[in-house]
Amino acid sequence: EEDWTEPQRVPLFEGFSTLNGEGPSEPGSAVGRQLSEPGRFAFAALCSVSLGQLFQGAEHRCFREQYLQGLVQWLGLDESVLPVMGAFLAGLGSEGSDTFHSVLQGEQLLRPVATPIVQDLVSFSLKDGQYDARARFLVRHVACLFRVPPQYLEEYEETLGERLRGQETEETEEELSRQRRKERGRKLRRYLLIGLATIGGGTVIGVTGGLAAPLVAAGAGAVLGAGGAAALGSAAGIAIMASLFGAAGAGLAGYKMNKRVGAIEQFEFLPLSSGKHLHVTVAVTGWLCSGKYSSFQAPWSSLGPCGEQYCLVWESRFLRALGSAVDSLLDGLVSMVAQEALKYTVLSGIVTALTWPASLLAVASVIDNPWGVCLSRSAEVGKHLAQVLRSRQQGKRPVSLIGFSLGARVIYFCLQELANEKGCEGIVEDVVLLGAPVDGSSKQWEKLSQVVAGRIVNGYCRGDWLLGFLYRSSSAQLSVAGLHPISLNDRRMINVDLTQFPPDLCAHKCVLCYLFNNLKKKPMCSHPGYVYWFIWWYETD
Structure with missing residues (x-):
């Protein structure tokens, strides 16, 4: 049996997407960019090696390459590292995984537990309004490598999902206004995104859509980053975010066969x-x-x-x-x-x-x-x-x-x-x-x-x-x-x-x-x- 030790619990969404209490210098800045340059390189390299090991088939090639290119950009690395990352993706240099792991463990931001980079990887995986099953399994794999308990990932995903959907809370309008002015430094809780209402299982943007757009962007921007928030603030961005939850229709809960399909009755x-x-x-x-x-x-x-x-x-x-x-x-x-x-x-x-x-x-x-x-x-x-x-x-x-x-x-x-x-x-x-x-x-x-x-x-x-x-x-x-x-x-x-x-x-x-x-x-x-x-x-x- 391995000696499983409960890591020190750190609060969700403290300082937006960082959990060590030290908020980013800019609202919504990615946690990965706060790592040192060797740390960012090691993070991208470890993900490259993992992608190559987990998804080897030709059918996953496009996903592997696009995910890697996006991650390099997300971490603020120079594009000149792409050939090296591509080599890791192809299976070369996989023996360096332990070194990459050690470099990341030495990062001050990731002490005492590496939860922040796991959450940052979730945020990156969601930036285009979709959560690919392969991306989530990669997140789980990285969490496992750093011994981040799975309930931390579950809690983060749950809280993030509710924020993106705009769940109602007990916060006052005054508190929300103060949060919008400061845009950082306080623990974000769930709150209602005005203008985003669920009707009959589907999400629609109503007559208050003009008010909804900036509020939606503010809520998502704390996790997805300033660039992602700007994109989500557009009409197309809101539609993309809604599609993440199947909100364009009624979702699974609203799905029912209206008529017989082939031999199926129910x-x-x-x-x-x-x-x-x-x-x-x-x-x-x-x-x-x-x-x-x-x-x-x-x-x-x-x-x-x-x-x-x-x-x-x-x-x-x-x-x-x-x-x-x-x-x-x-x-x-x-x-x-x-x-x-x-x-x-x-x-x-x-x-x-x-x-x-x-x-x-x-x-x-x-x-x-x-x-x-x-x-x-x-x-x-x-x-x-x-x-x-x-x-x-x-x-x-x-x-x-x-x-x-x-x-x-x-x-x-x-x-x-x-x-x-x-x-x-x-x-x-x-x-x-x-x-x-x-x-x-x-x-x-x-x-x-x-x-x-x-x-x-x-x-x-x-x-x-x-x-x-x-x-x-x-x-x-x-x-x-x-x-x-x-x-x-x-x-x-x-x-x-x-x-x-x-x-x-x-x-x-x-x-x-x-x-x-x-x-x-x-x-x-x-x-x-x-x-x-x-x-x-x-x-x-």
Whole structure:
């Protein structure tokens, strides 16, 4: 175990984007420019090396180069350093990463904790009114290198997001006027940006737009810098800022199919959390049981308040029919157990058998049809989800996807659809699949991984007899992701063996609680954003 030490907490937005209490000499000046010249060079070089290591494919080339060029300009470095940075980007000189890290640790501005440069990197990544998933993963990577706790990043993004959206606070008009006059030196809190109102889920600029523009620019300028604030003060700039949150339309919360699309009857999003954030999580339920787990939201109570969260509501009529069929199947198994024809303890082992017990096959007709229907519909729903994300209904923010069983299958086909289209990189940040009834061959996942910026977590269970039974006609020839690890040599792929769990219907809900709660064995993992911590845990090990 690493010795995790809680760094000294420093207040958010003290001195605008610096957190050490020493505000910048100019309102909204970038923290990175306050570093020494060697520090700025080391910062750009470390990001260059990291970009080259994290996003190596040709599909990321344009992003890598544009991000690097923009960062060099943001830090006030001379353009003559670009060839050197390009070499770092190409993988040359990566052995110097430790040196760059040491130089930055020696900067007075970054003591006792390097939170300011992590926040500066967030500010830079947002300057064009979009937050690319690859940019956010780079931010997380740099934060990890400097041992900046992830809740610091979460808090900063939350506060920054609310400021950009113009959330209401208890501040008086007199206090706001004083802040506008001084433009620095005091802790900025959330306040209402006059003229920016949310109507029916979408943001519009009303009759007070003339007053709104300078106020919007003032609010964003403290973080994005004077140049960025000037750009955002224009009509085009306000539109760009609105697009970050999907405000041109109604966003995910307002998205609902008005008419049937192909074979899909139902497709909409329900919020799991309140407020707006700079990143979004979409959870996809795999089936609907009776009782406690009869709703789409119920399985996701363990996610905790981390980011902006939604659950996908899809084809409830068929998912309930599947849940009812599984109940009937289990009732039949209970009868068999009572007759000692098939003991429950044996079920976890029969998934590897060459033949299935005749008594189990006798009740197969109860579930085969609804399962087949849901398999087909989940694929169509996944393709439609890809269209929604590609059209930026969520705004230009990174999206993380988590699902179990057929919900994981929805995500799989979503990634497949995105991978088949050009320019879909930078949308999806992380993916968590539990018990996925999909192809687990590495060949299939090589292409899919290209559209995931962060991590792909495959939770599999070798003893999942139900998944093995439902896939009995093809599992002998097909490597099922939910039953086996995915053998993909890629830094994105994380396989987690869940075989220790009992093979019951609610296993994947139990797994969620177990995985996320057991992360607390690491001292830093007590934050309620469990999915975020889960992936962070693997990055720090």
